[in-house]
Amino acid sequence: MEETRDVVSLRKCQLRVITGPDEKKKFDLNRKITRIGKKEDNEVALLDNTVSRHHVEIEMTADSYLLKDLNSTNGTFINGLRVKEAYLSPGDVIKIGNTEIEFVAFDEKVRIEPSPNQQFGELVGKSRKMRQIFSLLEKVSPSLATVIIEGETGTGKELVARAIHGASLRKDKPFIVFDCSAVAPTLIESELFGHEKGAFTGAIKQRKGAFEAAYGGTVFLDEIGELTLDLQPKLLRALEQREIKRVGSNEKIDLDVRVVCATNRDLRKEVDEGRFREDLYYRLSVVKVHIPALRERSEDIPLIIKKFLEQGRFNRLPDGSLKVVRVEDDALKLLQRYQWPGNVRELANVIERVVSMADGDTISASNLSYVFQEMEQMVEPTEKMSVDTSLPFKEAKQKVVEIFEKDYLEELLKRNNYNVSRASREAQIDRKHLRNLLKKYEINAPDDDEED
CATH class of the missing domain: 1.10.8.60 (Helicase, Ruva Protein; domain 3)
Structure with a gap:
């Protein structure tokens, strides 16, 4: 058990030659720039005479790998399409000359020795598990690596994200929190990427999204597992191309942010069950940090x-x-x-x-x-909630959710003496969103809710 506790998963990427004179050879991508060609001074030197001397290079960025053709004679192809420059995704097959190379991403188990420190940022702990996490954070925070933080609700995932930002080279730039679970699905795209005036009903003026607001700093995507399947490709595209477009605009805006995510779900399981895209999962989980329950x-x-x-x-x-x-x-x-x-x-x-x-x-x-x-x-067991199983699944689920939300909000307000500001902080939801929920369920709360 002791050995298991000291091991964490880190994302590793590799090139595996699948056809050509160098078949079955493997090359780790652990440098800023990896050049591939037949000349011996390349990091990946191939025996294939149909490959140019310096054929292609792969640049490692914060959370992706950018392939660039170096004006080769025969060209570079990814999955059968000729490219000059492209971001790589796990499973891509690169063809140069008569050689085919697969780009592979996988999780490698790495031993992490516990840090001697009992604090990292605002996080404190003397347990072996927490000092092991501190050790990992001390290593990855100064880098640009994308980090995904896993853990139960209330374990302090946002504190971890803030600590990562505070120990990074971007610490003097913005730290922007975006809660994927607190924004209506129809508004997530505009909240993330911004929108132009008139882009949709209610867009009365141009507005920057979370990514623009975090320019040069860190954007923290909380509850990333709640992001709907139709929005996941848009986030993936933004991360791969390092640019965004506001809703209602064709103008491209450069993206310069570090991405840190958090979830209380098992994202690997979500991928296996088709609820989360595998390519986005690999893009986000360069480093995984699991926060133990208290x-x-x-x-x-x-x-x-x-x-x-x-x-x-x-x-x-x-x-x-x-x-x-x-x-x-x-x-x-x-x-x-x-x-x-x-x-x-x-x-x-x-x-x-x-x-x-x-x-x-x-x-x-x-x-x-x-x-x-x-x-x-x-926490005493309560009477089992009645569910009308004659209804379609989606409709029955919605009714149960509505019962839960109404009961939760009433107890939340009562506990906070009907002070909406305090209630929103305790529930960790946006005050405006809380107001909208109260209106939805016709729950009265004073308009003037300054602190007592």
């Missing part, structure tokens, strides 16, 4: 709580000093035994509530009893 790293809980107490505004007295400065051992043990289905986000919520009710400067197990009693009631 229940899998309970030894990190004291450090996380310490950070919350030191940095949280909720723990400040009017004079600026800390209200709570210590958590008793019995309270820590209780917190470490709990399973935390909501992960770090749930822990943060509990600590804030306990601090608000604390009389002194210490949290004890007795302070936690009321909060945990409430939480246990929340």
Whole structure:
């Protein structure tokens, strides 16, 4: 088990000769520029006399490989089509002279030794799993590699993305968050790529999308697994061609961003089941980082709580000093035994509530009893939801979703004293989107929702 925990998957690309004098030879693509030709000074020197001395080169960019023909005599072909320049996708067959070469991408298991550090950006942890992640992030953050962050809801995937940006050469440029699950499918394209005035009903003026707003910096695509199949090719095309077009425009705009994604789904499984494009998956998952659930790293809980107490505004007295400065051992043990289905986000919520009710400067197990009693009631089994199976699947599913959304919103508002700003922050959805949902379900909330 120890060995398994120290191993991560990193994307590796390779050229495999499938026909010609060099058949079965393999060449790793691990340089900025890889030249291919028959002359010995090429990184890939072939024995095929019909290949030019310097026939073609492959440039490794942030998340792709760009092939360029070097004015060869016989030309360069990809999947039977002659090209001068093209981005490669896994499975592409390159033909130069009488040689055919397949471009292959695969995940390689690499051993990562844990970092000696217990913090990376705003992330903290002393567990082996987290220090292993810190070690990986320390290596990949300064590069331009595309990163996909996997983990359950509430594990801190956005914090990881911000930490990557903060440790990169783009740290002084914008960091733009785009939540694929919080935008209506019909608006995602314009929100990502921007739109021109009059491009569609409601487009009253030109607007930059997330990619333009992040120019020179990092765009964080949260919940990438929610991106619909019809939009996935458009994202892939933008990443491959390094350019975008606003909705309603034919003008091409250069794309200079690093892409970091996050998902709580198993994207490999989504690919296998036809819900996510394989070529986009390979484009995005150059480096994969899996964030463990909080229940899998309970030894990190004291450090996380310490950070919350030191940095949280909720723990400040009017004079600026800390209200709570210590958590008793019995309270820590209780917190470490709990399973935390909501992960770090749930822990943060509990600590804030306990601090608000604390009389002194210490949290004890007795302070936690009321909060945990409430939480246990929340997770008690409820009556099975009624589903009308006589309806078509899509219609039945929609009705269940509507029941869930209405119940969720009512409880969310009640818990936040009908303050929409606080409710949107807790639910981590855009305030305007929350307002639209409340309107949809005819749930009343005050228009003036400034903080109390």
